Amino acid sequence: MPAFDLAATPLRDLNQALHAVTPKTNDRAFEIRNPRGSHAVAVGCSEPVTVAVHGSVGYYCGGMNAAADITIHGSAGPGVAENMMSGRVVVEGDASQYAGATGRGGLLVIKGNASSRCGISMKGIDIVVGGNVGHMSAFMGQSGHLVVCGDAGEALGDSLYEAKLFVRGKVKSLGADCIEKEMRPEHLQALERLLAEAGMTDIEPTEFRRYGSARKLYTFNIDNADAY
Amino acid sequence: MCGIVGLFLKDRALEDRLGEMLSDMLVTMTDRGPDSAGIAVYGKAVPGRVKVTIQCDTPGADFPALDVLVRDVAGEMASIAVKDTHAVVELSREKADPLRAALAAAPQTFRIMSVGETMEIYKETGLPKDVVSRFSIRQMRGTHGIGHTRMATESAVTTLGAHPFSTGDDQCLVHNGSLSNHNNLRRDLVRQGITFETENDSEVAAAYLTARMRAGSNLGEALTSALDDLDGFFTFVVGTKTGFGVLRDPIACKPAVMAETERYVAFGSEYRALVGLPGIENARVWEPEPASVYFWDRDGATGQAMLAA
Numbered sequence: 001m002p003a004f005d006l007a008a009t010p011l012r013d014l015n016q017a018l019h020a021v022t023p024k025t026n027d028r029a030f031e032i033r034n035p036r037g038s039h040a041v042a043v044g045c046s047e048p049v050t051v052a053v054h055g056s057v058g059y060y061c062g063g064m065n066a067a068a069d070i071t072i073h074g075s076a077g078p079g080v081a082e083n084m085m086s087g088r089v090v091v092e093g094d095a096s097q098y099a100g101a102t103g104r105g106g107l108l109v110i111k112g113n114a115s116s117r118c119g120i121s122m123k124g125i126d127i128v129v130g131g132n133v134g135h136m137s138a139f140m141g142q143s144g145h146l147v148v149c150g151d152a153g154e155a156l157g158d159s160l161y162e163a164k165l166f167v168r169g170k171v172k173s174l175g176a177d178c179i180e181k182e183m184r185p186e187h188l189q190a191l192e193r194l195l196a197e198a199g200m201t202d203i204e205p206t207e208f209r210r211y212g213s214a215r216k217l218y219t220f221n222i223d224n225a226d227a228y
Numbered sequence: 229m230c231g232i233v234g235l236f237l238k239d240r241a242l243e244d245r246l247g248e249m250l251s252d253m254l255v256t257m258t259d260r261g262p263d264s265a266g267i268a269v270y271g272k273a274v275p276g277r278v279k280v281t282i283q284c285d286t287p288g289a290d291f292p293a294l295d296v297l298v299r300d301v302a303g304e305m306a307s308i309a310v311k312d313t314h315a316v317v318e319l320s321r322e323k324a325d326p327l328r329a330a331l332a333a334a335p336q337t338f339r340i341m342s343v344g345e346t347m348e349i350y351k352e353t354g355l356p357k358d359v360v361s362r363f364s365i366r367q368m369r370g371t372h373g374i375g376h377t378r379m380a381t382e383s384a385v386t387t388l389g390a391h392p393f394s395t396g397d398d399q400c401l402v403h404n405g406s407l408s409n410h411n412n413l414r415r416d417l418v419r420q421g422i423t424f425e426t427e428n429d430s431e432v433a434a435a436y437l438t439a440r441m442r443a444g445s446n447l448g449e450a451l452t453s454a455l456d457d458l459d460g461f462f463t464f465v466v467g468t469k470t471g472f473g474v475l476r477d478p479i480a481c482k483p484a485v486m487a488e489t490e491r492y493v494a495f496g497s498e499y500r501a502l503v504g505l506p507g508i509e510n511a512r513v514w515e516p517e518p519a520s521v522y523f524w525d526r527d528g529a530t531g532q533a534m535l536a537a
Contacts, residue, residue, distance in 0.1 A: 036500060036503040037498055037499035037500035037501075037502075037503055038500070056499050056513075058498055058499060058500055059498075075499070075513065077483070077485075077498060077499060078483060094514070094515070096483065096485075096515055097480070097481070097483070097515075115480075115515050116480055116481075116518065134480075134518070135478075135480075135518060
């Protein structure tokens with residue numbers, strides 16, 4: 001089991017070791033100690049490895065992740081799992097702003113609270129947050145799911161495209177062109193699957209409300225043709 | 229970018245280590261801004277006396293003249309402690325204004341960094357590690373302090389453009405961000421009789437808070453009104469003689485992390501700045517909310533935070 005103590009080993013050594021993993025590599029369980037808020041821990045993993053980070057990390061942990069299963073036993077700074085492609089990133093604590101930004105796939109689980117702009121410009125990533133999310137979450141979200149077990153801050157889903165948003169608690173306000181929508185059976189099924197994948201099985205999908213795009217902002221309205 | 233740090237001690241047993249802890253926090257933030265660095269330390273008050281921290285680019289040539297100037301104003305009762313380009317003059321309270329006038333009239337360029345019963349500010353262009361060592365910050369003791377390492381955006385990289393900014397006795401502010409209505413606000417404040425040393429936006433924020441506190445607000449109230457009157461991006465950490473405050477703007481794109489234990493309250497632009505603090509593993513660590521005022525005061529209940537409407 002490759003182990004890295006970041007109090008003694010440069011971060012670059014860790015990330016190079018992760019990038020050197022090939023389909024033939026046998027040793028696939030990485031242990032990282034003393035991250036001490038370092039930036040860019042375990043970014044750009046492209047093989048199905050498991051990475052356990054024991055402590056809190058700084059900016060961009062698990063960024064661009066493809067295939068790896070990364071667990072942060074602590075809290076994460078800004079941009080955790082930014083532009084994730086696939087795989088899974090789990091934050092046991094809280095996450096700072098723009099968690100999962102621009103993510104194209106995979107699952108991001110934040111067991112605590114996420115901050116502002118969670119899932120900004122999400123493009124297919126699924127994000128499950130055990131606590132609350134801050135303002136402007138899922139801003140311009142294009143596809144994927146954002147599941148919030150707590151409350152959402154101001155302007156949820158502003159300028160939303162086709163990302164699907166589920167909130168169990170209160171929504172402080174909805175952003176431009178974001179509306180509450182009917183919860184249909186397929187949405188309950190999707191929620192049940194996401195909650196199960198996130199390990200949050202004590203919560204019922206029926207406790208959530210669904211929000212999505214009114215599709216008035218991003219679709220061309222012929223009546224407005226004169227305005228252009 | 230900019231990096232800011234702050235430490236407010238509740239446990240007096242840590243006061244001997246304030247300078248050391250604050251220095252480590254600030255040096256860790258070096259890569260957030262290499263242009264200039266500064267630190268404000270709140271030490272011990274001597275009743276009836278104030279400390280005036282004075283900077284000069286040519287200390288070897290001009291501090292002898294400062295010595296003469298201080299003796300002329302305050303006689304032998306004043307003391308002068310020189311640290312590199314800074315000199316801390318301690319003298320009786322009523323001599324502070326005559327000293328200001330004499331410094332302004334002196335042919336040498338003496339700049340006042342701070343005036344206060346407990347606060348001393350040291351700041352220069354260059355890296356935090358150099359600033360910290362030039363002024364022996366690690367050896368300083370005190371109750372609370374704040375520090376800043378600057379990546380300049382709004383005004384020149386000079387000593388006076390470095391943070392912390394002090395616009396009132398024992399008051400200082402560090403800022404990460406940029407204000408967009410500082411010119412208007414500066415004009416208003418000038419009309420209220422406040423003088424400015426720089427074209428810097430952060431100095432305007434400091435002066436705004438000074439003006440509010442002069443008008444009778446406490447630090448928490450002054451910070452709350454700043455949310456209405458300041459436009460732009462900001463995370464502020466503010467010190468007063470007994471208080472310590474944090475404020476983020478409603479957009480909150482400038483990073484901030486706080487930690488609190490029974491022994492201290494700490495602020496860092498990033499968690500990295502806090503990892504060396506004693507007991508951080510078990511501290512309550514959180515990101516301060518947007519548009520929310522957090523402040524603590526040694527004279528009041530320990531630990532206060534309030535949400536602005």
